Amino acid sequence: MYDETQLKIMDATMTLIIEKGYSKATTREIAKLAGVNESTIFRRFDGKKEIVGAAMELPKWNPGLKEEDFIYQGNLEQDLMHFSKIYMDKVTPQMVKISIGLRSAELEGVAMPGIMRIPMIFKKVLQNYFSEMISVGVMKDCDTEALALQFVSMNFGFVFLDASFGEKLIGISKEEYIKSSVLSFVNGISN
Numbered sequence: 001m002y003d004e005t006q007l008k009i010m011d012a013t014m015t016l017i018i019e020k021g022y023s024k025a026t027t028r029e030i031a032k033l034a035g036v037n038e039s040t041i042f043r044r045f046d047g048k049k050e051i052v053g054a055a056m057e058l059p060k061w062n063p064g065l066k067e068e069d070f071i072y073q074g075n076l077e078q079d080l081m082h083f084s085k086i087y088m089d090k091v092t093p094q095m096v097k098i099s100i101g102l103r104s105a106e107l108e109g110v111a112m113p114g115i116m117r118i119p120m121i122f123k124k125v126l127q128n129y130f131s132e133m134i135s136v137g138v139m140k141d142c143d144t145e146a147l148a149l150q151f152v153s154m155n156f157g158f159v160f161l162d163a164s165f166g167e168k169l170i171g172i173s174k175e176e177y178i179k180s181s182v183l184s185f186v187n188g189i190s191n
Helices: 004-020 027-034 038-044 048-055 076-090 093-101 105-135 144-168 174-189
Strands: none
Touching: 004 027, 004 038, 004 048, 004 093, 027 038, 027 048, 048 105, 076 105, 076 144, 076 174, 093 144, 105 144, 144 174
């Protein structure tokens, strides 16, 4: 478990990464924001990479999306609205900003596995769900991977635009978007 100083350092690091990106967030700025000496960072962590790796395991900086989160009943509209809600409740604009800030060649092996885990889980759940719905005759036969990617993109797109532009671009609530987009999606795939 991490002590209070380590948590302050992790929070400061991730906050600066959101604002500036990984490469531009210096240990001097991290120390200042965390309220510690710069040398304290190096007594607690080997460097920024280790801080990021540790922070990405904390619920505050990781959506924690799991396959088990996606329980369904077999009703396309209700299930997909539920899937979208779960995804958007966990993959917040802050999480999107973190994933953008962490895109750095320096972090390829540290951050990318954590960043990729979320869309991979969502895609896998959707592919399995669509395959099952096809097998029971609820859906048209189709390419489940392409369909899963479309659904992932539809959901991520909203969160990305919200993170990037907020109310300057988005004039409807998350709930309105989910309802409208899922209804359109279901109309295209239902038998």
